[in-house]
Amino acid sequence: MQRSVSIKDVANLAEVAVGTVSNVLNNPDRVSNRTKEKVLRAIDELGFVRNDAARQLRAGHSRTIGVVVLDVGNPFFTAIARAAEDAAEAHGSAVLLGDSGQDSARESHYIDLFQEQAVQGLLISPVGNILDRIDNLRERGIPTVLVDRRADESRYSSVSVDDDAGGYLAARHLLDLGRRRLAFVGGPLHLAQVAERLAGARRAIDNTPGATLEVLDSGAQSVLAGRRIGDSLAARDKAGIPDGIFCANDLLALGVMQSITMMNGLAIPDDVALIGYDDIDFAASAVVPLSSIRQPTEAIGRSAIQLLMADLGNPGHKHQAITFTPELVIRRSTAGPAAPAEQHTEAPALSN
Amino acid sequence: MQRSVSIKDVANLAEVAVGTVSNVLNNPDRVSNRTKEKVLRAIDELGFVRNDAARQLRAGHSRTIGVVVLDVGNPFFTAIARAAEDAAEAHGSAVLLGDSGQDSARESHYIDLFQEQAVQGLLISPVGNILDRIDNLRERGIPTVLVDRRADESRYSSVSVDDDAGGYLAARHLLDLGRRRLAFVGGPLHLAQVAERLAGARRAIDNTPGATLEVLDSGAQSVLAGRRIGDSLAARDKAGIPDGIFCANDLLALGVMQSITMMNGLAIPDDVALIGYDDIDFAASAVVPLSSIRQPTEAIGRSAIQLLMADLGNPGHKHQAITFTPELVIRRSTAGPAAPAEQHTEAPALSN
DNA sequence: TTCAATCTTTGAAACGATTCATTGTTACGT
DNA sequence: ACGTAACAATGAATCGTTTCAAAGATTGAA
Numbered sequence: 001m002q003r004s005v006s007i008k009d010v011a012n013l014a015e016v017a018v019g020t021v022s023n024v025l026n027n028p029d030r031v032s033n034r035t036k037e038k039v040l041r042a043i044d045e046l047g048f049v050r051n052d053a054a055r056q057l058r059a060g061h062s063r064t065i066g067v068v069v070l071d072v073g074n075p076f077f078t079a080i081a082r083a084a085e086d087a088a089e090a091h092g093s094a095v096l097l098g099d100s101g102q103d104s105a106r107e108s109h110y111i112d113l114f115q116e117q118a119v120q121g122l123l124i125s126p127v128g129n130i131l132d133r134i135d136n137l138r139e140r141g142i143p144t145v146l147v148d149r150r151a152d153e154s155r156y157s158s159v160s161v162d163d164d165a166g167g168y169l170a171a172r173h174l175l176d177l178g179r180r181r182l183a184f185v186g187g188p189l190h191l192a193q194v195a196e197r198l199a200g201a202r203r204a205i206d207n208t209p210g211a212t213l214e215v216l217d218s219g220a221q222s223v224l225a226g227r228r229i230g231d232s233l234a235a236r237d238k239a240g241i242p243d244g245i246f247c248a249n250d251l252l253a254l255g256v257m258q259s260i261t262m263m264n265g266l267a268i269p270d271d272v273a274l275i276g277y278d279d280i281d282f283a284a285s286a287v288v289p290l291s292s293i294r295q296p297t298e299a300i301g302r303s304a305i306q307l308l309m310a311d312l313g314n315p316g317h318k319h320q321a322i323t324f325t326p327e328l329v330i331r332r333s334t335a336g337p338a339a340p341a342e343q344h345t346e347a348p349a350l351s352n
Numbered sequence: 353m354q355r356s357v358s359i360k361d362v363a364n365l366a367e368v369a370v371g372t373v374s375n376v377l378n379n380p381d382r383v384s385n386r387t388k389e390k391v392l393r394a395i396d397e398l399g400f401v402r403n404d405a406a407r408q409l410r411a412g413h414s415r416t417i418g419v420v421v422l423d424v425g426n427p428f429f430t431a432i433a434r435a436a437e438d439a440a441e442a443h444g445s446a447v448l449l450g451d452s453g454q455d456s457a458r459e460s461h462y463i464d465l466f467q468e469q470a471v472q473g474l475l476i477s478p479v480g481n482i483l484d485r486i487d488n489l490r491e492r493g494i495p496t497v498l499v500d501r502r503a504d505e506s507r508y509s510s511v512s513v514d515d516d517a518g519g520y521l522a523a524r525h526l527l528d529l530g531r532r533r534l535a536f537v538g539g540p541l542h543l544a545q546v547a548e549r550l551a552g553a554r555r556a557i558d559n560t561p562g563a564t565l566e567v568l569d570s571g572a573q574s575v576l577a578g579r580r581i582g583d584s585l586a587a588r589d590k591a592g593i594p595d596g597i598f599c600a601n602d603l604l605a606l607g608v609m610q611s612i613t614m615m616n617g618l619a620i621p622d623d624v625a626l627i628g629y630d631d632i633d634f635a636a637s638a639v640v641p642l643s644s645i646r647q648p649t650e651a652i653g654r655s656a657i658q659l660l661m662a663d664l665g666n667p668g669h670k671h672q673a674i675t676f677t678p679e680l681v682i683r684r685s686t687a688g689p690a691a692p693a694e695q696h697t698e699a700p701a702l703s704n
Numbered sequence: 705t706t707c708a709a710t711c712t713t714t715g716a717a718a719c720g721a722t723t724c725a726t727t728g729t730t731a732c733g734t
Numbered sequence: 735a736c737g738t739a740a741c742a743a744t745g746a747a748t749c750g751t752t753t754c755a756a757a758g759a760t761t762g763a764a
Contacts, residue, residue, distance in 0.1 A: 004492060004493075004750090006749090006750055006751085007750065007751065007752095008750075008751095016713075016714085017713060017714045017715060018714090018715075018750090018751085018752095019713070019714060019715065019716095019752080019753080019754090020712085020713060020714075022751070022752055022753085023712095023713085023752095025751095025752095026752075030711085030712075030713095031712075031713085032711085032712065032713090035712080035713080047488075049464075049467060049468065049492070050468060050750090050751080051409070051468070051470070051749085051750050051751065052405075052468035052469050052470065052751095053404075053405045053406075053408035053409040053414075053469075053470055053749085053750080053751085054405070054409050054719090054749070054750035054751035054752085055405075055750080055751050055752070056405035056719090056751085057403070057405040057406050057409055057718095057719045057720065057721085057749090057750080057751070057752090058718075058719050058750085058751050058752040058753075059719090059751080059752065059753095060719075062405075062469075064465070064469075072424065072430045072433065072434065072449070073427065073430055073431070073434065073633075075425065075427070078424045078425050078430065079425065081424060081451070082424060082425065082451065082453070085451060094450075094461070094462070094465045095450075096448045096449070096450070097424070097448070097449035097450070097451070098446075098447075098448070098449070099433075099434065099437060099449070101434075109446070110446075112401065113416070113446050115401050116401055116402055116403065116404035116407075117404050117405075117416075117469070118403065118404070118405060136399060140356050140401075141356070223633045223634075223637070254634065254637045255637075257637060258636060258637045281574075281575045281576075281603075281606075282575075282606065282634040282637075282638075284610055285575070285606040285607070285609055285610045285634075285638050285639055286634075286637055286638065286639060287637055287638060287639055287640075287641065288639075289639065356720090358719090358720055358721080359720065359721060359722095360720075360721095368743070368744085369743060369744045369745060370720090370721080370722090370744090370745070371722080371723080371724090371743070371744060371745065371746095372742085372743055372744075373721095374721065374722055374723085375722095375742090375743085377721090377722095378721095378722075382741085382742075382743095383742075383743085384741085384742060384743090387742080387743080402720090402721075403719085403720055403721065404721090405719085405720080405721090406719070406720035406721040406722085406749090407720080407721050407722070408721090408749090409719090409720080409721075409722090409748090409749045409750065409751085410720085410721055410722045410723075410748070410749050411721080411722060411723090411749090412749080
């Protein structure tokens, strides 16, 4: 490995000072055209690439934004990440993606990494309790925006969707269909998203005499975890099987659907109505098209970057907690036996 | 924004020299236990986080590996990325993920970024022709492994799956069902994966008298693009509709499936047999469970990191092109009308 | 021609970690 | 008690940029 070409080599070849080369790179308008040209020619000739480590060391920050998501395997999060990427690019920043996999050690690992790399800022959909960590990051000049988790807006910026309302919508919908023995599938239960969706569902149940809600902890939030829950349900005798199931995300719902429809004579929605959460692309093309609670991923990603940029431009500024409202998307998995309808309202609503 | 805590502050508090602090971090066995403890306590107390820019500047390299994937929205790639992440972690490196979104400008952008960040190495599933770029990176000490694209093994390391064989398998399977008017859906057609899968399919067709293959360029490789193609197919009169469709990936296939089964009286597999590619998790839970060509994502990600590590340990070493063999997974979308079978062979095969 | 104002260019001083030749300590065999 | 080897700790030099005060060049007005 050869020694790399430095700004000094360029300066030598172009017969100017190193500061001038730096200016050509960073403040082109301060340099005369003649000089600029000479320098650019030299850069080209030597194949010079700026050493970002050195630049960062001096400048104190990089041009990248770190994004830590809960689960890259979940299309909901990659959709957000993509939107963030596009928005960041428009601001001249690049996005680096880390996957915590719902593991708080891994999450912490990525935060360390991004801090070491001195990213401009951080977007994070948190697993563990990291509010203290965020305070600390801010003190060190790294503003952070919470994604998919609301936090006290006097101290933190966040972009979230009202999970309690979403949970309520889902359960209410099942109850409106006449279902009374409901089950909630999700986990780990201490995850804020899961807990709030459950709380919302419980609220709907409590309003409805005779309705019950069984909570099934799936441990994880994957298709596989859903399949495991589905298997355990299918093994029960008919009377013990709920007539409506609300899953904390679509992956779980698809897993439950797979095992319920395959292993057993159970029909969706006739025997069991099923609703998921997130409305990922695959929900519409499931064995039985899946009803779901839609969250505006594009808007989430974009707003998160906006909040971050606001923070960057003006460190002491007021934080903001943006909350979107989720909407119910009804498909066959919760439709009456005969109705194949695909229906939903458009236009995500923005509140606060 | 306050000045950040440096190694010097730690040294002061622990009452040792800066070199010692550095040693605690990088060569713990050269430091006595008593000192190590003092230093660690100081680090903890100050909340010190090493500035990676400075470290990199001096050390010449970082502890991160860049991964550029074609499409984070495709579970196939995120599965590979995850496997790579796990493998890298085992070697003490972290993975940073970039999404080229099948856009070669964006790809180039990420390569620049990772080069500036002086990553240890790069994994990339290329959009454009970047072999020259890779030579250049190698000269600068950044080894690169091509993922999901085979390259001349005398000059490049690569991990791929035999797309031509996969294409052949898929088309052969449709032909074996008695289908003759086939369509290939994929795009952009200049993407190597797409072109090779098409070539493989064509090979099968050419062996079969009376069989035809229509090529439908989908432009992109998403559920949406598939839905568009499906819509245009459904609009044809019955005679013009192919009786077998091979999609270059599962997202496209799911999109085609959605629009074909919804918009029109067409039944899968009776009227149209449908097969996808990649065997993502969602294929099994589709409206009609989707037949597909499975690629061993876990093995791909893991091997790619292995090749990279081999290159890192020994720069002048011989490159290797690993090629996996894809396998056919038959589900209902290509089964006889009555047969609901889910069947596939196990154990991914490794050749070369 | 001179002076001031403006525009360019210069080059040394950071930034914060790692490295490594030195110096200081300890332990042990004789 | 002495010499020596092994071990620990030191701190100045270094990596490649950016920054910025200062010097130098150019211009136009008087």
